[in-house]
Amino acid sequence: MTFGNIIGHEQQKKLLRHAFSSDKLAHAYLFSGIEGIGKRLMALALARMVFCHEGKGCGNCNACRRIDHNNHPDLHLLETNGQFIKIEQIRTLQKNLAFRPLEAPRHFVLIDQAERMHPGAANALLKTLEEPPNGTIFVLLSAHPHTLPSTIRSRCQTLPFSHLSNAEIEKVLRTQVDDEVERNILAALAQGSLSKAFGADRDFYLNTRREIFTAIARLNPASVLPMLELAPTLAPDREYAEAVTDILISCYRDLFILASRASGALVVNTDLEQELRHLSSRCSPTCASAMLDAILQCRTYLQHNVNPLLAMEWLLSRLVFQAPRKS
Ligand SMILES: [Zn+2]
Structure with missing residues (x-):
């Protein structure tokens, strides 16, 4: 080297x-x-x-x-x-x-x-x-x-040493990843770290991200049990829970973009666009922004040593119950 x-x-x-x-x-x-x-x-x-x-x-x-x-x-x-x-x-x-x-x-x-x-x-x-x-x-x-x-x-x-720019990461990704959707998602989620884009996290970013978002989007305020069952799988430890908040920030940022009727070209998680559009049709920009705030708050809790499972349960309850919905 x-x-x-x-x-x-x-x-x-x-x-x-x-x-x-x-x-x-x-x-x-x-x-x-x-x-x-x-x-x-x-x-x-x-x-x-x-x-x-x-x-x-x-x-x-x-x-x-x-x-x-x-x-x-x-x-x-x-x-x-x-x-x-x-x-x-x-x-x-x-x-x-x-x-x-x-x-x-x-x-x-x-x-x-x-x-x-x-x-x-x-x-x-x-x-x-x-x-x-x-x-x-x-x-x-x-x-x-x-x-x-x-x-x-x-x-x-x-x-x-500062984070690598998205352009620098994209430059490397272009030589290694053929699929444009995958490339955009990895570049957005890598947060300036090449090992995040190429390391063990890659499958997490590409596949687990989809599963997690879909599982959360399916949660229903009328039934608490699935939420209580999902939370421990998202927070087996602090590091994993933080990684989950990273991908949720990216997904709910997209939700906010769609709910605000901003350009769909800004959406990163294009492989989830159908689910995101469906969710955004029931969600005002205020609602999407409240959800995003809840994720950021959960991240702060995790960084301040709040028990990861409690933090995740709190977050899921906010995403399912608290965020205002369009009437
Ligand atoms: Zn030498």
Whole structure:
């Protein structure tokens, strides 16, 4: 993986390239930004540039190839072991860094999900971050940098990564997905994250989305049981419940567009257009907007640690009972 292969993030590439070529790389970087936008790829591309025998991340030399196969002895990758990155992992790393690098000019440490460092681990890392032995370069990755101890953040140069634009995601999707409807839905739901568009979520976005929307649209205020049965399947855990709210936001945004008699060209979930049009015929713009508000409120509840099942039951009841209907 070279910088050239990474989609977007041109400013970040420029900055890192310049720092490397002028021998001004910081000893510790914090790459911040949501999951799945290329932070890790960028860190590996940087490691390749630093280790490459050609000095450019050629992709062909022994060093580049070993990084690509994740078996370079001087590239140290730390990931969560269970829920956390543990203090023992930091101690082992420190022992390794005390020796001169085996093959590369310096050690390169990549800490993924750095906010998962156990407080003890973060504390143990502080001194090493301050005076990295043997010119070691650290790159910490985090989607939640504000939860890192300020002592860690202050020792790193932060490089924020923004969401990819829809145009950037569509560019990649065009090379990989033939179906235009699928492409539009994935681009709209990926929210700037390529791993969302291509990862395990893909089936969720394309198929489960349809099932969930249809199941909710079929709920009937006269019968509570189906709603109580549906809620747990939509909220087995917080992460899943949040993903459900993402797809509902997209569907009910479409409903709002149709209820407002705005251009159907703005509708994203074109594969659900028939169901959406049917629902919108019974729903005023105010009603659709109230439903959308309820979904956003549910999302806020989930982010504030409300029990996911309770939040989902609340949402379904709002979508079924509370939202005003056209008389
Ligand atoms: Zn190379």
